[in-house]
Amino acid sequence: MAFSSEDIADHPNFVEALRGFAASLRQQFDESPRLSRMLASHQRWLLSQAAFALQLEYDPTQPGSGLTTTNLREIITSNNAASRNTVLNFLDQLLSYKFVRIVGDPTRRPKRYEATEISFQAMYQWVLTNLLVLDRLDGGDRVSRLQGRPDLLRQVQPQIARRACLDPRWLEPPPRVALFLWTEAGGLVMDELVRRAIEPLPGGDVYEIGRIDARQMAEHFMISRTHLQRLFRRAVEAGCLSWPDDTRKSCLLSRDFLREYCQWQAVKFSIVDHAYEKICGPVDLGKPEPLLGAVREA
Known part of the structure; x- marks a missing residue:
């Protein structure tokens, strides 16, 4: 039976699994920075998932189906996730970076787009990485089954996207999480903070996450240093981050804030699990945990 979001958030191994997830996303960013940035804010995540689902759902017998501006706009604007512009x-960005291409006559309306190979591989990798987190919680075989039948991605991913775009708990992050996720590249910054949160300090209220070098982080993630510094100031004001002294040699991450983020991410992982189970059937539990390397080699 698929996990509920509460089951995931309360699982004793979830924080550790989420750290591994964040580390995997960081590696994927290092391998393909420009493409990773297309998922680096919640708005772009929703746009990317909806766009990919639409192009997978293309039916040549249904005029107007597939990834078109009109179809994507209908999904996204219906839940106020983004404007028409x-x-x-x-879509213009995806086309200019060659993450999608126009199919058929480019002068026809509406134009239909489809994902290029690099986008297919990135989405396949993203789904596998999410399934790995779930496998780490219950010893399931989701990753190995999808690796054995990669064609199932064409059915699983639209299920994930459709469910995600309809779930208000996922559409609207908690205010402190939204502070990061609704900003440019905020998802990359959040992943970096989670990746560093290894052990809470004595007392259990905060994690020491090391020195935050805004200049270096902004350069690595290709964002404005001013934007990043403003984000950190707002995070401090909201109680997400703090510094123990004026030297700022080490930053502290609030355990309550990390818990909020985990609860929100648990909604997404539950969506992924329910989508997987609907297409692939019940999970076979108790098998050895897949190695992260196995996912990277897929």
């Missing part, structure tokens, strides 16, 4: 700009 944002949808247009997003």
Whole structure:
């Protein structure tokens, strides 16, 4: 039976699994920075998932189906995730970076787009990485089954996208989480903070996450240093981050804030698990945990 979001959030191994997830996303960013940035804010995540699902759902017998500006706009604007102009700009960016291509006659309306190979591989990797977190919680075989039948991605991913775009708990992050996730590249910054949160300090209220070098982080993630510094100031004001002294040699991450983030991420992982189970059937539990390397080699 698929996990509920409460089951995931309360699982004793979830924080550790989420750290591994964040580390995997960081590696994927290092391997393909420009593509990773297309998922680096919640708005872009929603746009990317919806766009990929639409192109997988293309039916040649149904005129107007597939990834078109109109179809993407209908999904995204119906839940106020983005404006019409944002949808247009997003598709233009995907096209200019060659993450999608126009199919058929480019002068016909509506234009239909499809994902290029690099986008297919990135989405496949993303789904595997999410399934790995779930396998680490119950010893399931989700990763190995999808690796054995990669064609199932065409059915699983639209299920994930459709469910995610309809679940208000996922659409609207908690205010402190939204502070990061609704900003440019905020997802990359959040992953970096989670990746560093290894052990809470005595007392259990905070994690020591080391020195935060805003200049270096901004350069690595290709974002404005001013934007990043403003984000950190707002995070301190909201009680997400703090510094124990004026030297700022080490930053502290609030355990309550990490818990909020885990609860929100648990909604997404539950969506992924329910989508997987609907397409692939019940999970076979108790098998050895897949190695992270096995996912990277897929």
